[in-house]
Amino acid sequence: MDNRIRELRTARGWTQAALADLLDVSRQTVNALETGRYDPSLPLAFRLARVLGEPLEAIFDPGEERSAETAAP
Template identity: 60%
Template sequence: MENKIRVLRAEKNWTQEDLAGAVGVSRQTINAIEKGKFDPSLPTAFRIARLFGQPIEAVFLYGD
C-alpha cells in the first residue's frame, strides 16, 4: 500500500529511528512500510496517523 510517511516524517525533521521509537516498532519496520514492502497492523497504522495528526486515510492510500 502506498503511504505518505516519508513526506510527513520529513516535514517534522524526524528520522526513521525517531518515528520507530514513537510508534514502538523497529527502524527496519518503518523503512519497509515507507517502501510499501510491509503493511502495518491496524493499531500501528492508527498510531502513525495519530502522531502526524492526520486521519488514517490521509496517511495510507489503500489500493484495489
C-alpha cells in the same frame, strides 16, 4: 499500499529512528512501511495516524483519492 509516511516524517524533521521510537517499532519497520514492503496492522496504522496528527485517509493510499477526484464530472 501507497502511503505518505516518508513525506510526513521528513516534513517534521524526524529520522526513521525517531519515528520508530514514537511508534515503539524498529527503524527497519519504519523503512519497510515507507517503501511499501510492509502493510501495518490496524493498531499500528492508528498509532501512525495519532503520532503524525493526520487521518488514516491522508496517510494511506493517496493515489486512490487523487484518481477519484479526477474521475468526478
